Amino acid sequence: MLFAVKMNVEIPRDLDEQVRVDLVEREKTYCQELQKSGTWRHIWRCAGQYANLSIFDVADNEELHRILWNLPLFPFMTIDITPLAQHPSDLAAGAR
Amino acid sequence: MLFAVKMNVEIPRDLDEQVRVDLVEREKTYCQELQKSGTWRHIWRCAGQYANLSIFDVADNEELHRILWNLPLFPFMTIDITPLAQHPSDLAAGAR
Amino acid sequence: MLFAVKMNVEIPRDLDEQVRVDLVEREKTYCQELQKSGTWRHIWRCAGQYANLSIFDVADNEELHRILWNLPLFPFMTIDITPLAQHPSDLAAGAR
Amino acid sequence: MLFAVKMNVEIPRDLDEQVRVDLVEREKTYCQELQKSGTWRHIWRCAGQYANLSIFDVADNEELHRILWNLPLFPFMTIDITPLAQHPSDLAAGAR
Amino acid sequence: MLFAVKMNVEIPRDLDEQVRVDLVEREKTYCQELQKSGTWRHIWRCAGQYANLSIFDVADNEELHRILWNLPLFPFMTIDITPLAQHPSDLAAGAR
Amino acid sequence: MLFAVKMNVEIPRDLDEQVRVDLVEREKTYCQELQKSGTWRHIWRCAGQYANLSIFDVADNEELHRILWNLPLFPFMTIDITPLAQHPSDLAAGAR
Amino acid sequence: MLFAVKMNVEIPRDLDEQVRVDLVEREKTYCQELQKSGTWRHIWRCAGQYANLSIFDVADNEELHRILWNLPLFPFMTIDITPLAQHPSDLAAGAR
Amino acid sequence: MLFAVKMNVEIPRDLDEQVRVDLVEREKTYCQELQKSGTWRHIWRCAGQYANLSIFDVADNEELHRILWNLPLFPFMTIDITPLAQHPSDLAAGAR
């Protein structure tokens, strides 16, 4: 089951620099592990923004919530979620 | 070069029914030809909406504009565009 | 899996009166059948509005989309969807 | 009498950690006591958000206000309220 | 129990003139009967707008909904509702 | 001459506690004196909000501005103003 | 007593042309009579918009409402009102 | 050439009191000098707001920008600009 998730990041200027570096590094590791498991299907940078557009493939809303809630940068994010369904014009759908 | 495109469709109630059916059929054909050529990379239905979220892979803004402008349903759409770039955490990027 | 769905209804003034009555009747039947099956868990009227707030229990986004898309009044609705997860303070959750 | 209440929580980053833990704990206790008394009828986590959607069953606006105003996390919440009425399609209403 | 209700009226230009006159007259009668019964406590014209701000005193949300739903001009109104409670600085409250 | 005034209060968390208590107390006194003089005709708490809806009866815009500008909590308020006029359906108007 | 009033005009395309011409002419006459009486103190065109920004000098909200409500183009306008008071830096104020 | 300019002021609470007093005084002097030169044609307080609506008469956009940029309170203002033109109904225009 797919969800489009837009994440806007706004790290406070007074956050300790080492804390910031660690958070960003942990965020990257966390993201890549979920890519390897097939859960975090796509991640794109929104050009000119500290933001990304991502596609998640999860079992249900609970899994989606758990993943987002545990993002290392979650406290500094604004998150918008769009539940996705198969589009009747999607050729890939027929192949599944 | 990727763009995320959100298309909201609002077909007027008084549009002739046969015209509507033809437009929707042409839209589907147009969409699937662009999927086959690799230009329309993804199309998802936004659940509960007459709307889709799509990812386009185009040469430049001119191609993106020409594709969207020629959508059979373009006159009945509201379109939002987000230019995308490679995300530093994207594993797929390294494989390209 | 639960979703909160807010439906605002705006039936055009020039819709044929009999068509309107039939649509509203079919909407009611459709809604009550889904209540009986346990899918449409709650439906409340938003006071002073031609709108409702509903809770759906569905298998996935596909089922949610199919149900909403087939609402008899769907062409006259604006729909907002909020995916829900279990709240850590919810006593009912422990009982499930 | 029912109200839907959406609560968005934003706890300041510089709040003392022990104070935060205590507040969240008191919030949970407060919430669960009101669930036991039948006042706080439902609480759901909005997936991917530090937010909840709740349904309250209160005697009047005064009781609703008193409950929300006394939430331990009230100073850190943005709250939206929707007064609810019985929907004419609601099967449960007939059983009451 | 008090509610503040803001009603914006937008009567379609092509509504039959006699129908319009009748609706406005019925609206006035309906409004004044509720004033006499003490339910529609205040009604003010918002200066320069086809809109009013009103205060209703009702038993519960059900009564509020029924009153608003049956306004002769309801199909042409946009309605915003604010549930009110007693303010701790209100002198009149002590006198009740 | 009447104005509806919506006041949203947001007192900064780091304001000295005694300062806060004094301000709130002065606000209450200020409000009640204006009630006694008949200027601050109504004040209602917006349920679930640190906000009020008030009705002022003033000689002109100058008096309205002076009253609001001198509210002890003015620096911490967001204020919306709606000029009110007599409504043609208002029964009370005839009695004045 | 001064008010700033922003009027946006949107005349329906299907309004009879002669009706439109008459309305615009009556609007101009109405406006200029109020200028001569000193009530409509200023009127400026908002560049590139079918809109104006005006300053009215009226006795009270009732007069402001009556003037705006009777504008020949009132049914086709969206109106925003800002009550004005004397500014402490205004040199002209001292001369009054 | 005229511009309407709306200035909303929000001075941070932790600004040094003497700095604040000096800024407000310099703002007043700056404003009044431009009134004397005929550039700052009108300034009105928006009732109940720390805001003003002003009319500037400048040679061009460059002069407008230079004047606003050099306002002592500029760093604490949100500014909206409306370019104005002569209105065809303006009687004063014929007299110029």
Next chain:
Amino acid sequence: MLFAVKMNVEIPRDLDEQVRVDLVEREKTYCQELQKSGTWRHIWRCAGQYANLSIFDVADNEELHRILWNLPLFPFMTIDITPLAQHPSDLAAGAR
């Protein structure tokens, strides 16, 4: 003196086709004549939108208003205007 102007076009579906074609042709001629005279300095299509972003070089607000007001498609446009000034980092400015 420069202005950035964003024009969104929405031609009603029921406009006579020949009228539409003529309007669009006249719009193009009008636009190109102003380009030749140096007034309409730039015009770009907003990709995927029936909209353009343009830069005008005019003597004053009056000229800007007259040009926009006389656009053949003006009745079907929504227009946003941004007055521009020279930027201190602009190299081209030094060369002028």
Next chain:
Amino acid sequence: MLFAVKMNVEIPRDLDEQVRVDLVEREKTYCQELQKSGTWRHIWRCAGQYANLSIFDVADNEELHRILWNLPLFPFMTIDITPLAQHPSDLAAGAR
């Protein structure tokens, strides 16, 4: 390939003054180097705002993102991006 980019700048008041001066100077140098290379085609000050409207000529979204991300003032900017295409009325287009 052209993009219109609107940059709003908001430098925190408590940023060290020397840091601020250095950032603004580096921003200017960065901007002018991109002007010399033909990438930053236009930069205009939005009158009365700490903001600019710019036109970039880049190879693709990646280059646009890299340029914006590396702006010395990027952490203090809000950025809006509009992808541009050639307009059918643009005379300059024929000359390219």
